Amino acid sequence: MDSEEFKKQAHLFVEWMGDYLENITDYPVKSTVSPGEIKGKLSDSCPVKGEDMSDIFKDFREIIMPGVTHWQHPSFHAYFPANSSYPSLLGEMLTAAMGLQCMMWDTSPAAAELEERVTCWLRDMTGLPSSWKGVIQDTASTATLVAILTARERLTDFRCNEKGLFDEKKMRVYCSAEAHSSVDKGVRIAGLGTDNLVKIPVDENLAMKPELLDKAIREDTEKGFLPLCTVAALGTTGTVAVDPVDEIGSICEKYNIWLHIDAAYAGSALILPEYRHMMKGVEKADSFVFNPHKWLFTNFDCSLYFVKECGSLKKTFSITPEYLKTGSEENVNNYRDWGIQLGRRFRALKLWFVLRSFGEEGLQKKLREHISIAGIFKNLLLKNGEFELTSPASFNVICFRWTPAGYSEEDYNELTRDLMTRINLSGKAFLSHTVVKGKYTIRMVAGQTNISVEHIEMLHQLLVETAEEIIRERKGG
Numbered sequence: 001m002d003s004e005e006f007k008k009q010a011h012l013f014v015e016w017m018g019d020y021l022e023n024i025t026d027y028p029v030k031s032t033v034s035p036g037e038i039k040g041k042l043s044d045s046c047p048v049k050g051e052d053m054s055d056i057f058k059d060f061r062e063i064i065m066p067g068v069t070h071w072q073h074p075s076f077h078a079y080f081p082a083n084s085s086y087p088s089l090l091g092e093m094l095t096a097a098m099g100l101q102c103m104m105w106d107t108s109p110a111a112a113e114l115e116e117r118v119t120c121w122l123r124d125m126t127g128l129p130s131s132w133k134g135v136i137q138d139t140a141s142t143a144t145l146v147a148i149l150t151a152r153e154r155l156t157d158f159r160c161n162e163k164g165l166f167d168e169k170k171m172r173v174y175c176s177a178e179a180h181s182s183v184d185k186g187v188r189i190a191g192l193g194t195d196n197l198v199k200i201p202v203d204e205n206l207a208m209k210p211e212l213l214d215k216a217i218r219e220d221t222e223k224g225f226l227p228l229c230t231v232a233a234l235g236t237t238g239t240v241a242v243d244p245v246d247e248i249g250s251i252c253e254k255y256n257i258w259l260h261i262d263a264a265y266a267g268s269a270l271i272l273p274e275y276r277h278m279m280k281g282v283e284k285a286d287s288f289v290f291n292p293h294k295w296l297f298t299n300f301d302c303s304l305y306f307v308k309e310c311g312s313l314k315k316t317f318s319i320t321p322e323y324l325k326t327g328s329e330e331n332v333n334n335y336r337d338w339g340i341q342l343g344r345r346f347r348a349l350k351l352w353f354v355l356r357s358f359g360e361e362g363l364q365k366k367l368r369e370h371i372s373i374a375g376i377f378k379n380l381l382l383k384n385g386e387f388e389l390t391s392p393a394s395f396n397v398i399c400f401r402w403t404p405a406g407y408s409e410e411d412y413n414e415l416t417r418d419l420m421t422r423i424n425l426s427g428k429a430f431l432s433h434t435v436v437k438g439k440y441t442i443r444m445v446a447g448q449t450n451i452s453v454e455h456i457e458m459l460h461q462l463l464v465e466t467a468e469e470i471i472r473e474r475k476g477g
């Protein structure tokens, strides 16, 4: 392909992208293809001779698109969103065009310096202490692993990096029973073993009970374990429960152990002053992660990792072979030393576009809209009378189940599952579930960039109609 052809195709693609996003509600939200269906339509070997872009693009539309679940669809309410926006998409286009590899300052000074600036902007916007430093990671899973590894090295005076874990006491990590599976994965990869991950019970709001954390650490110390790190959730994945950061922070200070705060989803809400109280005590923590790629209109992937002091972080990860020495190490940030990967994408650009194009007020307005839409949905459910919340409404997430009259507790799990499955198959909305205290629970997240009240009213209507259909079928036979 030459430059002329590239420009011609790129214009066509931009038209397609614009139309796609404009008309996204014409697509079924969740793809309903069967396993192997798409693979069966794809050739089993690479073409020997190059093909025309028009043919490739045709196959993209005809083969790939039917197997796509539309994450930017306003009726996508499942999991957590990976929402996006026009400014972010434009940033990604430029990033792809330049194809930078931002492993260190020298390999693109602007990338390193922009990363430093935008992470500081968001540090200040979320109310993190102004002395903290930030870096962009691919995902929160990576950031949490990085936190555990840094804690491990700091506690063992950087011995494990050299000698391995063999001569060390068993180290223990603490999180709530509702913490994300990335903590389990991090503990595995860090060589600590999931037997040494202690899951602290939660209260009726599914937040960690700090007195039980204190007890667990004390007992572990008495038994000869080495308490290493606590991961507190600021917004769990199941129900967006918030662990008490301030109390947990005091306990971690008392025992001198690392505190990492996982705010992967709810961290975005901290740009709203009315949620800032959740950060009380954050200065007692050592690290903090949140994902602009979930609820801050920035294309996946973009995860911000902040640390109280970057010395231990860099000491844990920096390895400088001769071919990477530049002579400018002293005065600049070489972000390859701030995490696992050597090669890094230019993620700061799209984030900068988003922050500038929306502005702080624009972002706040969007988030408040989403929270208010979730509130409207909650009221519709409660007014209906046949639904109940299984956990307190939190941010823009509503956890509920279907409890129709004439049926009993034993039926509710099955009925709620049936209701959700049918809605997902309809293609009109996409919901996902969790289990709260044994109750099968539908999670509704109102987090798509352009969601409006109309979409949530449609969802409620769909719930009502599908529920009626299920009752009719059950009565009929």
Ligand SMILES: *Cc1c(COP(=O)(O)O)cnc(C)c1O
Binding pocket: 080, 138, 139, 140, 141, 142, 180, 182, 233, 235, 236, 237, 262, 263, 264, 265, 291, 303
């Ligand atoms: C989504 C989520 C994660 C994982 O995020 P990735 O960026 O996909 O690794 C971790 N913790 C919590 C609380 C989450 O909600």
